Amino acid sequence: MLDPRLWQAREWVTALTLAAFGLAPVFTELASQPFILDLIARLMILAIAAVSLNLILGHGGMISFGHAAYIGIGAYAVGIPAYYEITNGFLQIAIAIGASAVFAFFTGLISLRTKGVYFIMITMAFAQMVYFAFISIEEYGGDDGLVIETRSEFGGLFDIEDTTTFYYFTWVSLVAALYLVRRIMRSRFGMVIEGAKGNERRMQSIGFDTYKYRLTCYVIAGMICGYAGALLGNFTSFFSPEMMDWTHSGELLFMVVLGGAGSLFGPVLGTAAFVLLEEFLSGITIYWQAIFGVLLILVVLFAPGGIDGFLGRLGRKR
Amino acid sequence: MDWGLLITQVLNGMQLGVLLFLLASGLTLVFGIMDFVNLAHGSLYMMGAFFCATLTEWTGSFVLAAFLALPLTALVGLAVEIIVVRKLYRRDHLDHVLATFGLILVFDTAVQFIWGPAGTAIPLPEWLDGRVEILPNIEFPTFRLLIIATGLVVAIALYWIVTHTRTGMLIRAGASNRTMVSALGIDIGKLFLGLFALGAVLAGLAGLMIAPITEASIGMGNEIIIVAFVVIIIGGIGSIKGAFVAALLVGLIDTMGRSFLDSFLKLFMSIQNAETSAPAISAMMIYILMAAVLAFRPQGLFPPKGR
Amino acid sequence: MTAAFLQISNLYKSFGGVAATDHVDLEVLEHEVHAVIGPNGAGKTTLISQLAGELEPDDGQVAFLGRDITRLPPHARAQLGLARSFQITSLMLDMTVRDNVALAIQAHDGHSFRFWRDARRDTALTDRAMQALARVGLEGRADTIAQQMSHGEHRQLEIALALATDPKLLLLDEPMAGMGSEEAARMVEILRDLKGSKTMLLIEHDMDAVFALADRITVLVYGKVIATGKPDEIRADESVRRAYLGDEAG
Ligand SMILES: Nc1ncnc2c1ncn2[C@@H]1O[C@H](COP(=O)(O)OP(=O)(O)OP(=O)(O)O)[C@@H](O)[C@H]1O
Ligand SMILES: [Mg+2]
Numbered sequence: 001m002l003d004p005r006l007w008q009a010r011e012w013v014t015a016l017t018l019a020a021f022g023l024a025p026v027f028t029e030l031a032s033q034p035f036i037l038d039l040i041a042r043l044m045i046l047a048i049a050a051v052s053l054n055l056i057l058g059h060g061g062m063i064s065f066g067h068a069a070y071i072g073i074g075a076y077a078v079g080i081p082a083y084y085e086i087t088n089g090f091l092q093i094a095i096a097i098g099a100s101a102v103f104a105f106f107t108g109l110i111s112l113r114t115k116g117v118y119f120i121m122i123t124m125a126f127a128q129m130v131y132f133a134f135i136s137i138e139e140y141g142g143d144d145g146l147v148i149e150t151r152s153e154f155g156g157l158f159d160i161e162d163t164t165t166f167y168y169f170t171w172v173s174l175v176a177a178l179y180l181v182r183r184i185m186r187s188r189f190g191m192v193i194e195g196a197k198g199n200e201r202r203m204q205s206i207g208f209d210t211y212k213y214r215l216t217c218y219v220i221a222g223m224i225c226g227y228a229g230a231l232l233g234n235f236t237s238f239f240s241p242e243m244m245d246w247t248h249s250g251e252l253l254f255m256v257v258l259g260g261a262g263s264l265f266g267p268v269l270g271t272a273a274f275v276l277l278e279e280f281l282s283g284i285t286i287y288w289q290a291i292f293g294v295l296l297i298l299v300v301l302f303a304p305g306g307i308d309g310f311l312g313r314l315g316r317k318r
Numbered sequence: 319m320d321w322g323l324l325i326t327q328v329l330n331g332m333q334l335g336v337l338l339f340l341l342a343s344g345l346t347l348v349f350g351i352m353d354f355v356n357l358a359h360g361s362l363y364m365m366g367a368f369f370c371a372t373l374t375e376w377t378g379s380f381v382l383a384a385f386l387a388l389p390l391t392a393l394v395g396l397a398v399e400i401i402v403v404r405k406l407y408r409r410d411h412l413d414h415v416l417a418t419f420g421l422i423l424v425f426d427t428a429v430q431f432i433w434g435p436a437g438t439a440i441p442l443p444e445w446l447d448g449r450v451e452i453l454p455n456i457e458f459p460t461f462r463l464l465i466i467a468t469g470l471v472v473a474i475a476l477y478w479i480v481t482h483t484r485t486g487m488l489i490r491a492g493a494s495n496r497t498m499v500s501a502l503g504i505d506i507g508k509l510f511l512g513l514f515a516l517g518a519v520l521a522g523l524a525g526l527m528i529a530p531i532t533e534a535s536i537g538m539g540n541e542i543i544i545v546a547f548v549v550i551i552i553g554g555i556g557s558i559k560g561a562f563v564a565a566l567l568v569g570l571i572d573t574m575g576r577s578f579l580d581s582f583l584k585l586f587m588s589i590q591n592a593e594t595s596a597p598a599i600s601a602m603m604i605y606i607l608m609a610a611v612l613a614f615r616p617q618g619l620f621p622p623k624g625r
Numbered sequence: 626m627t628a629a630f631l632q633i634s635n636l637y638k639s640f641g642g643v644a645a646t647d648h649v650d651l652e653v654l655e656h657e658v659h660a661v662i663g664p665n666g667a668g669k670t671t672l673i674s675q676l677a678g679e680l681e682p683d684d685g686q687v688a689f690l691g692r693d694i695t696r697l698p699p700h701a702r703a704q705l706g707l708a709r710s711f712q713i714t715s716l717m718l719d720m721t722v723r724d725n726v727a728l729a730i731q732a733h734d735g736h737s738f739r740f741w742r743d744a745r746r747d748t749a750l751t752d753r754a755m756q757a758l759a760r761v762g763l764e765g766r767a768d769t770i771a772q773q774m775s776h777g778e779h780r781q782l783e784i785a786l787a788l789a790t791d792p793k794l795l796l797l798d799e800p801m802a803g804m805g806s807e808e809a810a811r812m813v814e815i816l817r818d819l820k821g822s823k824t825m826l827l828i829e830h831d832m833d834a835v836f837a838l839a840d841r842i843t844v845l846v847y848g849k850v851i852a853t854g855k856p857d858e859i860r861a862d863e864s865v866r867r868a869y870l871g872d873e874a875g
Contacts, residue, residue, distance in 0.1 A: 063412050110609050113616050117355050117411050117555065121547040122612065125605050128544045132601035139594065188737040188744045195728045198717040205677060205715075206790050207703030207732035216738065246544060250357075250419040257416055287431055293423030300417040301405060 009314040014265040017272070021171055025164050034163065041167050043275040044174045045231045050255040050267035051177050052224035057253070058262030059185055060217050061197035062112070063120050066127025067252045070100045070222050072134065072244035074229020079146040079239050089152030089160075093230050100226025101219050103130070108218040112211060124246050134241040145240030148233055160234060170231055174268070177224055182264055184220065193217050254296055260308025269307045322456045327577050328570065329452075333462045335569025336469020340524035341546040342553070342561040343476055344517025350556025350622060351489055352510050354403065355411050357418040359521055359546070360539025361425035362398075366391045366522025367534035368429055371438040380443055380530065387526050388519050395518025399511050407510070422540065429536050437535035440526075465527050472520065473562050480558050489513070490622075545572075548604055552611050554618030563619065568604050575600035629688075630655040630824050631676070631794055636685035638671060645671040646682065647848035653794070658816075658825045660835045663845035664868075669828045670712055672845070673796050676826070677709040678702045689794070703732065706793030710786070712802055712828075714779040716771045722782060723767040727754040729789035757789040761815055777808040784815065795825045801834060813837060836860075844868070 007015070021040060028037045049071055056062040077096035081087070107126040111119055135143045151160050160166040184190050195203045196210040203210050233239050251274070259270020277295075281288035299306065345359050369390045373383030402421060406414055442461055449457040480486040488504060525539065532538070549568050553560025580596035587595075611619060631653040638646040645668040653659045661669055674680040676687055678699035687695045694702055717725050727744065730753050731737050744750055758764045761781040766774060771782060784800055800816070801809045813834050819825065820838060829835050835842065836856050843853040846868045852859060859865055 057412075063415070065415060107609075110612055114612065117349065118551060118612075118616070120355065120411060120415060121551050122608070124544060125548050125551070125608055129602045129605035133598045136597035136601045137594075138597075183743075184740050186743045186745065187741055188731055188739040188747070188750075190740075191724065191728055191731065191744045192737045194720065195717045195724075198719045199715060201679070202711075202715045202717065202786070203728070203732075204699045205679070205703060205709055205711075206729045206786060207700050208728075208737070209698075209700045213737070245540075247419075247422070247540060250415075250422075253412075253416060254419070257412070261412075287427045289423045290427035290431075293420040293425075293427070296420030296423070297402060297417045300409075300413045300420070 008311075010263075010265070010308065010311040013269070013311055017265075017268065018175060021174075025167055037163060037167055039275065039279060041170050041235060042232075043272055044170045045228050045235055046252070046255065046275065047268045047271040048174050048177045048228035048231070049225045050252055050259070050271045051174075051181055052221045052228065053252050054256045054261060054263075054267040055181050055184070055224070056218055056221040057256055058260075058266070059181075059190070059197065060193045060214060060221075062214060062218060063253075064123040064218075064221075065120050065246065065249050065253065066107075066123035066125075067221075067225055068244040068246070068248040069103070069127035069130040070225035071229035071232055071248070072130060072239070072241065073100050073103055074226035074231075075148075075233030075236075075239040075243070076134065076140070076146070076229075077226070078152060078230050078233035079148045080140055082148050082150055083140065083146065087150045087153045089154045092152050093227060096226045096230035097223045100222040100229075104219040104222030105215070108215045108222075112214050112218060124249065127244060127249055128246055131241050131244045131246075134244070141240075143241055145238055145242070148237045148239065151234045151237070152230070166234070170235075173227070173231060177227075178264060178268070180224070185264070189213065189216070254292075258296075258299055258306050260306035263308035263312075266306055266308035273307065322453075323577070325453065325456055326458060327573055329458055329462065329466065331570035331573035332566065333465050333469075333569070334573055335566035336466055336473070337524045337528055338542070338546055338549050338569055339469055339473055339562050339565035340520045341542065342549040342565050343473075343558055344520040345546055346550045346553070346556055346558065346561045347489065347513055348517050349550070351513060352407055354407060355414040355418070356403070356517075357415055357543065358398065358421035358425065359517065360541075360543030361422050362391055362395055362518045362521040363525035363539040363542065364425065364429065364534070364536070365394050366525035367440075367529035367538060368433055368438065369522070370526035370529060371440045371534045372433075374440050380440060380446070383440075384523075384526050388522055391522030391525075392515045392519045395515045396511065398518075399514040403514060404507070404510070426536050426540075433534075433536075435536065437533040438529075439533040440530040442530045446530075461530060468523070468527065472523070476558055477562070545604065548608050550618075552608055552618055554620040554622065556622040557618070557620040560618055560620030568607070571607060572600075572604050575603040579603075629653070630690065631826070632686075632688040633672075633676070634686045634688070636672070636675060636682050636687065638668075638675060638680060638682045644668075644848045646675065648685070649845070649848070649850055651843055651850060651853070653824060653826055654841075655824055656821060657840040658820055658827055658838050660827045660829060660839035660842045661845055662829065662832075662835055662842060667845045668848040669845055670798055671848075673709060673798050673826070673828065676702075676796055677707065703790060703792075706791075707796065708787040708790045708792035708794070709796040710783045710798055710800055712798040714776075714783050716779065716782060716786070718770075718772040720771060721767065722758065722763060722769050722771055722774070723751065723754050725771055725782060726757045726785050726789045727751065729786045730754055730757065733790045754789070757785050760788060760818075761785040762811065777804050780804055780808070780812070781815075784812070788819075793824060795819070795823055795827075797825060797827045797829075799828050799830060801829060801831050809834065 021044060024040050025037060028034055049067065053064065053067045056064055074096040077099055078092045081092050081095065111122045111126065114122060134140065140146045158165050160169050192203065192208055192213045196214060200210050255270040255274045256267045257270065258273055259268065260266030281291055341359065341363060345356060348354050348356055366387055369387035370383050373386050374380050377383050398421065402417060406417055446461045446464065448460050450460050450463065452458050480489055488509060545568065549564045550561055552568065553564030579600045580592050583592035583596050629652045633649055633651040636646050636649045637644065649672065661672065663669055671680065675682045678697055682695065686693055689705060689707060694705065717728065727750050730750055755764055755767060758767055761784055763778065763781050763785060766778060780800060787795055801812050804812060809831060816838055827838060839856055841854065842856055842859045844851050844859065844865050851868055852862050852865050
């Protein structure tokens, strides 16, 4: 894996994409196109969310349709303390991760007792519950959303008010999230998650309480996504409950599947494709969402495995 | 206690309940028999509303428009089934939700293209636009009563079809045993197509009935569809009876929560706390109900047999 | 006299009014190979599923090592030392053969809440996985994705999975189902090696295998136990001949 001589299309794309993201600040400076930096920063934040969704969806076989809720929880974990002038970033991130864990734990406790389509709908409904709860809390802006006046502060260690610093903060976060998921999936725990996806009944019959493992995995994914939410809150300096509407959970699913569910890096590619296409198409026509819809249907019908699957086939041909 | 308000809110809750039932019954049939998850069901609800809006404008009559809009919605349902949905029956649920999510994007954009980004109001004829006195000194909008009545009639008709007709027998057989239906030599493709169109009509009916109150707008189905999911989860997926009971339950609890929870909370906590927490709690109430039902019955209140 | 290792009392289960397990009493002693035979649909798989915890009995008790396990979920029973193999192969088909077995070993190690170390480089795991595979003769196939193996190999892996949890009691549901005669002979060898050290409840249609391996045999017909005894007694039993062995032995 770490030996470039053995790399195939998939590994090359992964390495080059991460390197390109890492070097982007230099080039955008040269080309004086700072908006591209913003675009990639947003892309990377969403990619962290997609990577976390992929942990439960692609690796764990749990089709959660409520992942956007964690983005909201994470963003409000920055916004609400900031509203009370608590801007300590460590604290805010701890709240984001902690609150996501609590939410994931309690909703997972119930959702994971169910199977199949029940699970899809229940995760969706719980997310919608958070959405409506925040809409009705006037104190934090209700459906107008909450302006986040100051970005998280990290006690002088670094200052994410600075665009480039924030960008690298995000880049490191993405790389760390990928590394974390990779480690988890290769660990004993990850083996159990993978096994339970393949054949839950057999896993129980050899002695695994799959429910506990799945719940843990569900909580971990929620925590990672909550972290992404904290980043997004800082990035947009504004958060509206609308960003956790279930259609955004659907978009996250689309990103994962477009990139390739169950592959480590697929979700990053899927998110990149999604965000760049969105940027490009919305510049051409206000009806770009229809193109997305058709694309989504076509991907489902004709391109199982998504971008990663395509790269895998490329690799094999050589 | 203000009895007039209570009765009005019970009726409002029932009105929401029957609308939810119209949506949920289509969803639950399509899922129960075809094992197909249709997120785009809310789009059919929206199409019913927009067809009715335009037809009301052309014909000048809401009632006539409503009767014309239903077959149009059925046509849309047929087209969707033939072009996309039938290719997905053999796929897994993830593929279902993704592809039908794609359909939602297409529908929402198409409506924006045809009808423009703003909503379209539907004027009601005078005889429907007023209020009637249902009890001494208690008035209720005529049109809302009509919605409730229509919903109840449809519910009874559906229940009768499912329990008393040959088609209904197939539906029940299909809900618990798909292979048996094909073994009976029934053209399962046609059965699915017909059911999908029926679901579309029911959704369209719900949409065109709510539109005179809220107006037809883009994405109007995307919010209520989640509540319809909550309904069929509570009721038990595949069960018409469950959909009906759960729809009324959800409609009533949601409406009651929104109007009475703050006065109720004031019994235990300070007025200020009650007023800040009531909206949030009432918004979450149906989800809490769902969680509570599932904690005890993971298959819902009326799980169909053999699933 | 050895105390009953597994004690089934008055076990009853019906599907839509038809009894599939009809008040079954059965005792498995430590270190014995106890075969359960019976015609198709006799309720053998249903019985095993209730012992393994996948089906809940309507009535009766199952006690294992003196402990009532009737309401325990499958994973808890596995942790107590009960392992089953499936009549219809049930594997983690997307994973390699080694990973399949490694998972069973992991399960036996206690909890798997270990998030960091690479399980595939954990020699404590992989070495034992290879040993378990060697026991059923699959060591050469360790890196194959389970899906890509032959039916016979699937059956072998099925047994390897059950064995790898190092169970006290093995519930084997037709381990030789669908095997060629050579493969079946090999399976008999594998099971013969285990005989004496492992307690087994063996369901099998292959009578040669049953009579070669079993210390005692129970005959199940329409969910009822019609006879239990030593192989010779069963062979000689008139009601068994009539109900079951008749056509084969006759
Ligand atoms: N889940 C179920 N629902 C309904 N009936 C069932 C179910 N499982 C088994 N049965 C019925 O119970 C009876 C016993 O089935 P079982 O599979 O236990 O038989 P068996 O002895 O294992 O047969 P075989 O030798 O074919 O494997 C059969 O009549 C079968 O049809
Ligand atoms: Mg059997």
